[in-house]
Amino acid sequence: FGDEIGRLIVSGFFYPWSDKHAHFELRDCRDRYRARGGFLMKPLILKLIPSIKGDEFEVVERKDFYCWLKPVNVGGKNLTPLVYRDAPVEGGLPHYGYGVIFGDLDKAEMFGKEFQLQEKTFDKVRVFDTDFKVFANNQMVKGIGVYCNQGKVKLIGGEFKEGDVVKLRFS
Numbered sequence: 759f760g761d762e763i764g765r766l767i768v769s770g771f772f773y774p775w776s777d778k779h780a781h782f783e784l785r786d787c788r789d790r791y792r793a794r795g796g797f798l799m800k801p802l803i804l805k806l807i808p809s810i811k812g813d814e815f816e817v818v819e820r821k822d823f824y825c826w827l828k829p830v831n832v833g834g835k836n837l838t839p840l841v842y843r844d845a846p847v848e849g850g851l852p853h854y855g856y857g858v859i860f861g862d863l864d865k866a867e868m869f870g871k872e873f874q875l876q877e878k879t880f881d882k883v884r885v886f887d888t889d890f891k892v893f894a895n896n897q898m899v900k901g902i903g904v905y906c907n908q909g910k911v912k913l914i915g916g917e918f919k920e921g922d923v924v925k926l927r928f929s
Contacts, residue, residue: 773853775823775903775914807909808832809841813869815911817922824903825918826910839911840904842866851928852888853901853914859884871928894924902926 766778783796808829815827829839837846837860845861847868859866859875862882866873869892875884892901894916903912918924 773823775821775900775912804907806835806837807839807907809834809836809846810839810911813926815913815924815926817913817918817920817924818910820918820920823914825913825916825920827902827913827924828910830923837906838904839909840868842868846906848904848906849888850903850914851901852890852892855888857886857888857904859886869926869928890928893927893929894918896927 785796809832810829811831811833812829814830816830817825818828819826832839833841834844836844838848840847842859843861843863843866845859845863845866847857847859847866849857851857857873858879860883862878863875863884865875866886871890873886875886877885879885888901892899894913895918897916899913899915901914903914905912913924916924
């Protein structure tokens with residue numbers, strides 16, 4: 759551990775707003791084929807992060823294809839910054855076609871839009887369709903990325919610069 763594996767690149771299979779990262783699956787050394795069935799692992803439980811309170815964010819970092827937003831106001835701590843009734847929400851909304859809420863709820867409301875929660879994938883985990891548009895300061899953008907243990911929100915699209923305050927709305 760700690761040895762360099764190689765240079766990280768963004769694969770052509772990923773969208774340009776995907777940061778350089780890696781996915782690993784651990785399996786028996788005699789099983790070289792990529793498929794499900796790797797060893798089960800116990801996750802490292804990280805500290806909880808502040809949750810978003812309201813709909814205003816400050817642009818804290820500008821990249822070529824996206825911005826990182828920091829909530830202007832924060833509430834209690836949770837697994838993701840976006841929560842509904844203490845249930846964390848995760849996903850690329852709406853650009854990946856679905857979102858996930860970690861709670862046994864039938865509906866949720868985020869940034870002015872109500873969602874009916876559908877398929878239950880695991881115990882108390884619900885999937886919802888992302889048939890909506892995202893607006894930042896009334897400018898339609900590609901979407902937002904909300905990630906576990908990441909206190910900022912990724913805003914994909916829009917013409918914003920560091921220091922700008924943006925108001926998000928789903929419609």
